[in-house]
Amino acid sequence: MLKTASTFLTFLIIFSLSSCSTSNKIAALKPEPDDASPLLYDNVASFINLPISVKIKDIENQTNTLLNGLIYEDNTIEDDDIEMKVWKLAPISISNENGKLKTVLPLKALVKYRIGTKTMGVNMYNVKEFNLNGVVTLLSDVGLTNWKLHSKTELKSLDWNESPTMTVFGKNAPVTYLINPAVKLFRSKIETKIDAAIEKSMDFKPNVLAALEKICTPFQMSEAYQSWLQVVPIEVYSTDAKLKNDTFLMDMGMKCTMETLIGQKPESKFNASKIILKPITKIPNKISATIAAVSTYAEATKIMTKNFAGQVFGSGSKKVTVQKVDIWHKNDKMVIALDLLGSVNGTIYLTGFPQYNEQTKEIYFDKLDYALDTKNKLMRTANWLAQGLILRKIQQTCRYSIVPNLEEGKKSMAAYLKNYSPMPGVFVNGKMEDIQFNSIQLTNKAIIAFIKINGVVNVSVDGFK
Structure with a gap:
């Protein structure tokens, strides 16, 4: 009787243990990742067109602001018998005349003219004073040098509203012949002041660099994917400035790299001190942008884990769920580690080559198979899981x-390129065309998908502030 009870107890223990051991444990060898190294990849340069347009009215406004009040003064009469002060009498007007800037400057002048001689140490001088007003007309050739619109101005005419006269022997005698020589003394001063005012008022650098800094500030394209587009300038090009109707036109272009980063917002790589303006003759009017979509394995792991959430693989009593996904690079392949729970517990490893599906716009893993040691373990412990259907x-x-996320980013960029004003007086407009896939490159830390985008970007300057 005692022996029968002992046998029954042993049977219960064996049955209980067998009932509790319905899951197989697998401990496959982990394919170790390649040595981690800095994220390096070949990023193809892109070219962005940045045409600049400036209204002549803006030049006029700035010139009037900078050139005001007393514009010329000569307080020494002993050297040439003339003393003169010249003021701007009314606002300057600037217009286009046959491709040149025509500047009309109303002015008033206080002229002192000395008549007489010095005899035997005695001054025999008579000083006459004239108050005059008139209009100076100047023409300027314009060009672009080192970010600034420069001009070469020449005084074309000086028209007095009234002919200057003085009383000689009781009669009013015209003395224009005395005054006009004085004009030669200050004409170069006026020309120089006009040139300096135009150059100072039309310094493009602060405006352009401010706009470029905004363009190069990483901005979020997709909140769901935490993707950021970053533009890194290399060089800036410019053609000569040209006058067309009431506007200055200048084609600018930027050679840059563009990349899409996944994860936290990256720091801007814009460095204004390194931007150099290079003159060229012609710039294409379209963007040709090769964007590097950088997806780190750490971020890819998070999204892949979400993909497996709630999914069950297998049928009947043989089922597993994926609790966690890890991916890394080894020998030009991707290793995908799946932590399983269910009929099989443990971690299995798959390997494959990343590919791009243009129809679904996804990166998938071609020739995906179990790593050799994983396959051997599954064939011995869970052959059903090793079958091709579940794989x-x-x-x-x-x-x-x-x-x-780049498609979604296009919508974000569309808003960015629709009259976006990074600073007063500067507006960004443009459009993006279709995205075209180029290639995939693997690094030790990330998957790099190279995407080509065509489009147009215009940066217009509508009034300097």
Whole structure:
């Protein structure tokens, strides 16, 4: 009787243990990742067109602001018998005349003219004073040098509203012949002041660099994917400035790299001190942008884990769920580690080559298969899991969407390129065309998808503030 009870107890223990051991444990060897190294990849340069337009009215406004009040003064009469002060009498007007800037300057002048001689140490001088007003007309050739609109101005005419006269022997005698020589003394001063005012008022550098800094500030394209577009300028080009109707036109272009980063907002790489303006003859009017969509394995792991959430692989009593996903690079392949829970517990490892599906706009893993040691372990402990049907289902979930966030980013960029004003007087407009896939490059830390985008960007300057 005692022996029978002992046998029954042993049977219960064995049954209980077998009932509690329905899950197989797998401990496959982990394919170790390649040595981590800095994230380096080949990023193709892009060219962005930045045409600048400036109204002549803006030049006029700035010139009037900078050139005001007393514009010429000569207080020494001993050297040439003339003493003169010249004031701007009314606002300066600037217009386009046959491709040149025509400047009309109303002025008033106080002229003192000394008549007489010095005889035997005695001054025999008579000083006459004239109050005059008139209009000076100047023409300027314009060009662009070192970010500034420069001009070469020449005084074309000086028209007095009234002919200056003085009383000689009881009669009013015209003395224009005395005054006009004095004009030669201050004409170069006026020309120089006009040139200096135009150059100072039309310094493009602060405005352009401020606009470029905004363009190069990383901005979020997709909140869901935490994707950021970053533009890094290399060089800036410019053609000669040209006058057309009431506007100055200047084609500018920027050679840059463009990349899309996944994760936290990256720091801007814009450095104004390194931007150099290079003169060229012609700039294309379209963007040709090759964007590097950088997805770190850490960020890809998070999204891949979400893909597996709630999914069950298998059927009947043989089922597993994926609790966590890890991916890394090894020997030009991607390693995908799946932490399983269910009929099989443990971590299995798959390997494959990342590819791009242009129809679904996803990166997937071609020729996905179990790592050799994982396959051997599964064949011995869970052959059903090693079968191709379950592997294909797992492969369908092993997808990482990088480019859809660029599509969403196009919408964000559309708003950015619709009369966006990074600073007063500067407006950004443009449009993006279709995205075209180029290639994929693997690094030790990330998957790099190179995307080509065509489009147009215009930066207009509508009044300097």
